[in-house]
Amino acid sequence: MSYIKIKRPKFSLLDKVYVVELVKGLVITMRHLVLSLLGKSRGKKDFSTKGVGVCMQFPDERWDSRLPEYYRGAPTLVRGEDGRERCVSCQLCEFICPARAITITPGEVDPTSSCQKQEKAPAKFEIDMLRCIYCGMCQEACPEQAIFLSKEYLITLTDRKQAIRDKETLYRLGGTRKGLVNKWNQYK
Amino acid sequence: MDAIINWYNDLMSHEIWFYLIHTLLKLVLMFAVILAFVVLSVWIERRVAGWIQDRPGPNRAGIPLFLLQRFGSKEKQPLKNWLHFFGIPETSWIARLCTWLRLDREFPCWGLIQPCLDGGKLFLKQETTPSYVRKFYFILAPMLVLGPPMVAAAVIPFASEVNTCYGHISMCVANLDIGPLWIFAISGLSVYGLTLAGWSSNSKFPFLGGLRATAQLISYEVAMGLSVIPLLMMFGTLNLQQIVQFQADNGWTLLPLWGEGLSWQRWAMMLPLGISFIVFVTCVFAEANRTPFDMAECETDLVAGYHAEYSSMKFASFFMGEYAAMVIGSAVVVTLFLGGWSIGFGADAALAAYSEWLAVLCQLCMFIVKLLAFIVFFVWVRWTLPRFRWDQVMKLGWLYFLEIAVANIFLTAAVLYFVK
Numbered sequence: 001m002s003y004i005k006i007k008r009p010k011f012s013l014l015d016k017v018y019v020v021e022l023v024k025g026l027v028i029t030m031r032h033l034v035l036s037l038l039g040k041s042r043g044k045k046d047f048s049t050k051g052v053g054v055c056m057q058f059p060d061e062r063w064d065s066r067l068p069e070y071y072r073g074a075p076t077l078v079r080g081e082d083g084r085e086r087c088v089s090c091q092l093c094e095f096i097c098p099a100r101a102i103t104i105t106p107g108e109v110d111p112t113s114s115c116q117k118q119e120k121a122p123a124k125f126e127i128d129m130l131r132c133i134y135c136g137m138c139q140e141a142c143p144e145q146a147i148f149l150s151k152e153y154l155i156t157l158t159d160r161k162q163a164i165r166d167k168e169t170l171y172r173l174g175g176t177r178k179g180l181v182n183k184w185n186q187y188k
Numbered sequence: 189m190d191a192i193i194n195w196y197n198d199l200m201s202h203e204i205w206f207y208l209i210h211t212l213l214k215l216v217l218m219f220a221v222i223l224a225f226v227v228l229s230v231w232i233e234r235r236v237a238g239w240i241q242d243r244p245g246p247n248r249a250g251i252p253l254f255l256l257q258r259f260g261s262k263e264k265q266p267l268k269n270w271l272h273f274f275g276i277p278e279t280s281w282i283a284r285l286c287t288w289l290r291l292d293r294e295f296p297c298w299g300l301i302q303p304c305l306d307g308g309k310l311f312l313k314q315e316t317t318p319s320y321v322r323k324f325y326f327i328l329a330p331m332l333v334l335g336p337p338m339v340a341a342a343v344i345p346f347a348s349e350v351n352t353c354y355g356h357i358s359m360c361v362a363n364l365d366i367g368p369l370w371i372f373a374i375s376g377l378s379v380y381g382l383t384l385a386g387w388s389s390n391s392k393f394p395f396l397g398g399l400r401a402t403a404q405l406i407s408y409e410v411a412m413g414l415s416v417i418p419l420l421m422m423f424g425t426l427n428l429q430q431i432v433q434f435q436a437d438n439g440w441t442l443l444p445l446w447g448e449g450l451s452w453q454r455w456a457m458m459l460p461l462g463i464s465f466i467v468f469v470t471c472v473f474a475e476a477n478r479t480p481f482d483m484a485e486c487e488t489d490l491v492a493g494y495h496a497e498y499s500s501m502k503f504a505s506f507f508m509g510e511y512a513a514m515v516i517g518s519a520v521v522v523t524l525f526l527g528g529w530s531i532g533f534g535a536d537a538a539l540a541a542y543s544e545w546l547a548v549l550c551q552l553c554m555f556i557v558k559l560l561a562f563i564v565f566f567v568w569v570r571w572t573l574p575r576f577r578w579d580q581v582m583k584l585g586w587l588y589f590l591e592i593a594v595a596n597i598f599l600t601a602a603v604l605y606f607v608k
Binding site for chain 2: 019022025026028029030032033035036037041042043051052053054055057
């Protein structure tokens with residue numbers, strides 16, 4: 001391996017005097033100022049927002065419709081297409097959660113459930129949204145594809161107790177997902 | 189009624205009372221203008237910063253008109269109520285203009301309320317004084333930062349002179365014959381505030397910040413003082429009111445387009461004056477601790493610099509002191525180089541011949557406009573230039589500006605000797 005020498009720019013005397021370069025810089029910033037005041041900032045068209053600059057006026061205009069597929073919002077629990085709760089209470093998400101937001105109390109499988117092959121099911125599943133950092137580790141660790149990050153990003157609380165989401169809330173927010181996990185199928 | 193008028197006449201014709209009263213009035217005016225400008229310049233800073241970075245800046249905080257509902261109005265939208273009251277149809281251009289100005293929601297004032305709210309918030313914040321600080325100096329330091337710029341403003345003329353029936357009023361708080369010297373002397377005192385804050389915080393980074401502030405302010409004070417000497421050589425006076433009067437008659441220092449300013453001798457003076465303008469303005473930036481020279485609070489090196497241990501209103505007074513220094517710096521530059529209160533093109537004399545009070549009013553407005561423009565320039569430079577490195581700052585101050593300023597004095601002397 002040989003060294004690659006980076007070419008540093010050579011400054012002429014005019015550059016070193018600094019005044020001309022300063023004026024050039026001032027012109028650049030003034031162009032930005034004028035364009036944003038006129039509502040013609042660069043990238044404004046792609047963004048299609050109103051007002052000054054390329055900036056979304058949050059409560060009036062929202063990101064919701066343009067959130068990307070991979071957006072990481074609040075974590076939720078999902079049911080399978082047969083309505084079975086996918087979580088088997090393995091607690092991997094609880095252990096991997098770096099913020100320790102998840103608390104699971106394992107319990108017995110509901111006898112009325114359509115699938116009785118699992119060992120456990122969560123008796124309680126709580127996520128503290130004040131602790132959650134939306135990292136998505138739980139989703140990655142889950143072997144059952146039971147926990148997913150939704151696109152919900154606006155969580156406003158008036159009380160600390162409201163921050164703790166229980167199992168029912170999480171299932172309600174998560175809804176059902178199709179396919180993917182087949183290992184508990186009756187044919188296996 | 190007559191008794192009151194007589195008493196007023198007696199009072200005002202008494203020389204000392206007349207002096208006291210008009211000085212006090214000017215003092216209040218000056219103080220109010222500066223404090224208003226400190227608040228305003230925070231807003232300008234944030235708005236201009238926003239625009240330069242393609243975002244709106246603080247545009248939300250306004251006078252919440254929904255509070256008016258409490259006082260009788262049941263209507264959700266105050267604008268509708270207001271239109272009904274005056275009998276204006278809702279489709280008229282007045283209503284549309286009001287909607288365009290967003291008056292239908294709440295009165296936003298383009299976010300002008302934001303600095304007031306910030307001030308209120310800082311006032312109400314919990315104040316923590318660390319146990320390891322030296323209490324007396326810790327409390328003294330913010331006062332020393334905020335005080336000097338206010339005092340330095342005393343000599344800055346904000347309008348010309350007026351002859352009333354009781355006597356002569358010069359529109360600056362103290363019409364001293366040592367104007368620039370007073371400003372340098374007093375505004376140099378604010379470095380004690382920064383030094384004391386850094387030292388009394390008894391903590392590493394504030395201490396370094398205080399040291400940097402001291403070194404920087406002292407270094408640039410030298411070049412700053414030397415760079416105005418060419419000006420004083422041209423004006424032949426240190427009285428700021430007379431300097432501005434000269435500029436009103438003979439063209440601003442940097443824009444000699446009327447009076448004697450049109451002579452080629454005056455244009456030959458533009459070279460040394462231009463150099464001294466650049467040096468002086470840069471030094472004002474350094475004195476006001478503004479980017480690119482805000483070494484004293486350079487957060488990448490020093491957490492927050494000398495005010496790292498401060499909280500609540502003490503922190504706010506450092507902040508206000510910095511902005512007050514910026515306002516005063518702008519005022520000095522405007523006074524010395526950009527014609528101070530003068531409207532220019534001989535309009536001052538014409539207005540004064542028509543009505544002196546009208547002239548004074550126009551000049552005050554002109555001064556405020558110039559001041560605002562220069563504050564915007566301050567902010568504009570801040571969001572354009574990156575911060576200098578510490579050794580670059582010192583090198584620039586001692587190795588270049590000092591030499592340039594000294595050489596400029598000789599250049600001015602030569603130009604004055606050979607040309608005039």
